[in-house]
Amino acid sequence: xxxxxxxxxxxxxxxxxxKNIFKNREVLRHTYRPSIxxxxxxxxxxxxxxxxxxxxxxxxxxxxxxxKTGTGKTASVRYVGSELEKAGREIGHACRxxxxxxEVIDTQYRVLxxxxxxxxxxxxxxxxxxxxxxxTGWPTDQVYSELKNQLEASGGVLVIxxxxxxxxxxxxGDETLYNLTRINSELNSSRVSIIxxxxxxxxxxxxxxxxxxxxxxxxIVFPPYDxxxxxxxxxxxAEDAFMENALEEGVIPLCAALAAQEHGDARRALDLLRVAxxxxxxxxxxxxxxxxxKMAQDKIETDSLIECVSTLPTQSKAVLYxxxxxxxxxxxxxxxxxxxxxxxxxxxxxxxxILTPRRITxxxxxxxxxxxxxxxxxxRGRYGRTKEISMEGSMAQISEVLSKDRRFKEQSxxxxxxxxxxxxxxxxxxxx
DNA sequence: AATCCACAGGAAGCCCGGGAAC
DNA sequence: GTTCCCGGGCTTCCTGTGGATT
Numbered sequence: 493x494x495x496x497x498x499x500x501x502x503x504x505x506x507x508x509x510x511k512n513i514f515k516n517r518e519v520l521r522h523t524y525r526p527s528i529x530x531x532x533x534x535x536x537x538x539x540x541x542x543x544x545x546x547x548x549x550x551x552x553x554x555x556x557x558x559x560k561t562g563t564g565k566t567a568s569v570r571y572v573g574s575e576l577e578k579a580g581r582e583i584g585h586a587c588r589x590x591x592x593x594x595e596v597i598d599t600q601y602r603v604l605x606x607x608x609x610x611x612x613x614x615x616x617x618x619x620x621x622x623x624x625x626x627x628t629g630w631p632t633d634q635v636y637s638e639l640k641n642q643l644e645a646s647g648g649v650l651v652i653x654x655x656x657x658x659x660x661x662x663x664x665g666d667e668t669l670y671n672l673t674r675i676n677s678e679l680n681s682s683r684v685s686i687i688x689x690x691x692x693x694x695x696x697x698x699x700x701x702x703x704x705x706x707x708x709x710x711x712i713v714f715p716p717y718d719x720x721x722x723x724x725x726x727x728x729x730a731e732d733a734f735m736e737n738a739l740e741e742g743v744i745p746l747c748a749a750l751a752a753q754e755h756g757d758a759r760r761a762l763d764l765l766r767v768a769x770x771x772x773x774x775x776x777x778x779x780x781x782x783x784x785x786k787m788a789q790d791k792i793e794t795d796s797l798i799e800c801v802s803t804l805p806t807q808s809k810a811v812l813y814x815x816x817x818x819x820x821x822x823x824x825x826x827x828x829x830x831x832x833x834x835x836x837x838x839x840x841x842x843x844x845x846i847l848t849p850r851r852i853t854x855x856x857x858x859x860x861x862x863x864x865x866x867x868x869x870x871x872r873g874r875y876g877r878t879k880e881i882s883m884e885g886s887m888a889q890i891s892e893v894l895s896k897d898r899r900f901k902e903q904s905x906x907x908x909x910x911x912x913x914x915x916x917x918x919x920x921x922x923x924x
Numbered sequence: 925a926a927t928c929c930a931c932a933g934g935a936a937g938c939c940c941g942g943g944a945a946c
Numbered sequence: 947g948t949t950c951c952c953g954g955g956c957t958t959c960c961t962g963t964g965g966a967t968t
Contacts, residue, residue: 601952628952629943807955829930848957853932869932873966876930 512738513773513780519733520766522759529571530728531721532564535712539572542710543685546587546649547579551676551683554707556657558693559714562757565689568714569653576651586648588614594660600668601632603660608639611646636671640678647681657688658695666703673706716756722748725758726765734769740781743768747785764788794889800862801893807847811855813900814838815865816891819883821913827878828853830909837907842899856881864890 518524529536543552559565573589580587590610597606605625612624625635643650652672654660660668675684688707696704717725726744747768751761767788772780804812814834818826832849839846847855856879860867864885871877883890894900 599953626943629945629950631951634951805955827931845956847955849931850933850958851956854956857933869964871964871966872930873964874927874929874968875966876928877963877965878929878931 512735512778513769514733514738515735516733517766517769519729520762520769522762525567525570526729528728529564529567530724531717532568532714535564535714536568536572538710538712539569539687540575543572543576543651546576546651546683546685547583547585549585549649549683551649552651552685553709554673554686555688555710555712556696556708557687557689557712557714559691560716560755560757561691562751562759562761563714563716564758565714566655569655569687569689573651573653580648586646587651588646588648589651589653591653591655594654594656594658598660598663600664600671601628601630601635603654603668604632604635604639604671605630607652608635608642611639611642611650614646640675643675643679643682643684649683649685651685651687653687653689655689656691658690658692661695661698666699669703669707670700673703717752717758718756719745719748719752722751722756722758722761726761729762730765733766734780738769738772738779740779742782743780743785746782750785750789763792767791794886797864797885797889798893801864801890802896806844806897806899807851808855808859809894809897809900810839810842810844811835811852812859812864812890813894815881815883816887816894817907817910818913819887821910823913825880825882827880828856829878830913831856831881833909834907834913837909841907844899853879 519526539555539557542555545552557565557569570591573591576587577589588611590607592603592606594603597603605627608625625638630638657669669686669688672684672686686707696708699707723744726747730739730744744765747761747764750764751757754760764785765788768780768784771784771787771791775784801809801812811831814831815826817838818830818834823830828849832852835852836846838844856865856867859865860881865881865883867879867881869877870880
């Protein structure tokens with residue numbers, strides 16, 4: 493061991509001294525693109541065969557791709573896309589692929605603007621000054637015609653990949669897709685083909701039949717990986733990521749098995765392996781063990797919960813805090829009406845704007861989608877139809893995160909609605 | 925079979941802050 | 947500065963609904 497301060501690394505010395513575990517941990521991140529995608533050859537081949545006409549200057553069919561998260565959809569499409577661009581360059585037929593993530597780019601304006609800006613960037617390279625479409629300001633039709641101009645100017649075949657296309661459709665309807673699918677009829681020198689990637693099999697219910705038939709000329713399904721396939725994927729990555737013998741025998745099968753339970757999510761499997769490695773690394777041990785994997789599983793869950801709750805906007809935090817108070821008052825499940833009541837008291841005490849019940853139901857639905865609470869719509873006959881809400885997650889963590897927000901700190905306050913609930917549940921306990 | 929509760933959740937529109945163009 | 951556009955958060959108004967109760 494070097495003397496304290498004797499190395500240039502100083503304080504950091506002991507954290508990077510462990511060379512037993514990682515060779516290259518970047519390999520385990522999901523942004524990393526491996527050169528081989530195990531168990532996805534059939535899908536890759538069919539995408540390639542559908543896109544191949546692009547190399548003959550013909551318009552490839554549009555494709556819809558389905559599959560749960562972490563089944564290799566995006567990776568496969570990116571792989572085929574880059575191969576297509578490469579092949580296009582070799583034979584001198586311009587083929588370009590633009591990848592958009594509709595979770596972020598979720599309005600018509602943004603989709604069109606993003607495509608046009610990407611095209612311009614490639615066209616202009618670095619030397620030419622670019623005008624660029626601003627992120628807001630223009631009328632949408634102007635963006636659309638600018639995009640058409642760009643396409644005409646650049647020529648060739650453009651493949652637009654709309655990742656998480658279901659988010660786009662749910663948020664802003666199918667107008668974007670309608671416009672994109674008919675853009676070819678207004679183009680002379682270039683062609684557009686669309687690949688839609690969706691986690692949700694039923695999102696096509698929201699589509700106009702004309703859009704659907706045009707968009708789903710071809711459909712490809714990515715089935716979930718089973719535990720054995722996940723093992724193969726992990727082994728392949730582990731080879732580059734970890735030092736030799738850094739992994740105990742059962743580590744990879746355990747990661748694979750845990751992720752297989754989560755609908756065969758390869759991303760989850762890689763996260764487990766990486767975090768387990770990091771934990772072992774920090775412990776300065778020789779090997780990653782199954783214990784580390786189990787610790788990693790807990791850590792991933794709490795970390796994402798904490799991250800999620802702490803980035804919530806104030807009003808959502810208030811709603812969540814209202815639910816937390818009810819839970820602490822002894823209620824296991826509650827209805828949206830009750831949440832609204834408590835929230836009202838709370839917002840008043842904290843001097844927040846008081847939102848309407850309609851807005852609160854939306855916020856509750858968002859919390860449900862984030863997995864912080866779980867809700868289900870129940871009909872209680874004469875007593876109406878409502879949403880039953882429960883929180884199974886770790887209360888302690890949520891409460892800790894919320895109390896970091898100054899406004900919610902020290903709020904063991906006496907809200908009338910909560911007191912009422914407390915006395916009701918005490919009475920129930922008394923009479924039982 | 926009819927009624928009716930307590931909401932769910934869709935549609936439209938307002939307001940505000942960001943920006944562009946004139 | 948004025949007038950146009952976009953998008954997000956929100957309200958207002960509204961119709962729809964499963965099943966216990968009448």
